[in-house]
Amino acid sequence: MPWHSFANLPGGGTVSQRLRIADNALSANTGYGLFVKADGYQFGFVTQTGSVTGNTIADNRFGRAGAIFHASGRQASGAVQTLSLLSGSGNHIVGNAGPGVFLYALVPASQTFNINGNDVSGNNGGGPQTVVIGTGVINP
Numbered sequence: 001m002p003w004h005s006f007a008n009l010p011g012g013g014t015v016s017q018r019l020r021i022a023d024n025a026l027s028a029n030t031g032y033g034l035f036v037k038a039d040g041y042q043f044g045f046v047t048q049t050g051s052v053t054g055n056t057i058a059d060n061r062f063g064r065a066g067a068i069f070h071a072s073g074r075q076a077s078g079a080v081q082t083l084s085l086l087s088g089s090g091n092h093i094v095g096n097a098g099p100g101v102f103l104y105a106l107v108p109a110s111q112t113f114n115i116n117g118n119d120v121s122g123n124n125g126g127g128p129q130t131v132v133i134g135t136g137v138i139n140p
Helices: none
Strands: 002-009 014-021 025-027 035-041 044-053 057-060 067-072 078-085 091-095 101-106 109-114 119-121 130-133 136-139
Touching: 014 025, 014 035, 035 044, 035 078, 044 057, 067 078, 067 109, 101 136, 130 136
Parallel strands: 002 035, 014 044, 025 057, 035 067, 044 078, 057 091, 067 101, 078 109, 091 119, 101 130, 109 136
Antiparallel strands: none
């Protein structure tokens, strides 16, 4: 079963969410293995930070990414999302039908994703292992 986390602020104000996604086997799903979203909506602002440690995200099908991180500032003051695969923590994002890591940001939003030397390989039929749409940055 895929793992989902959503921080959604529908009516204004500010929300902050800290995540620790640890020790999961997210494999053989018909969609994404991991989906994390920060959504500032209708004049709200969302900040989402977190770490990903000891997870296997593998063999998810139908062209979907192993892990998608989505930040949306639609009609709002924005969203900031910063997530990291912890260094030496044994994450494996492998063999997914789409890219291993997919960042998707709708303005005004910013994203930073840190791979920190974890295993992101063999995804997307040998194509790009990471994809960024919008204002996101992936650090190796």
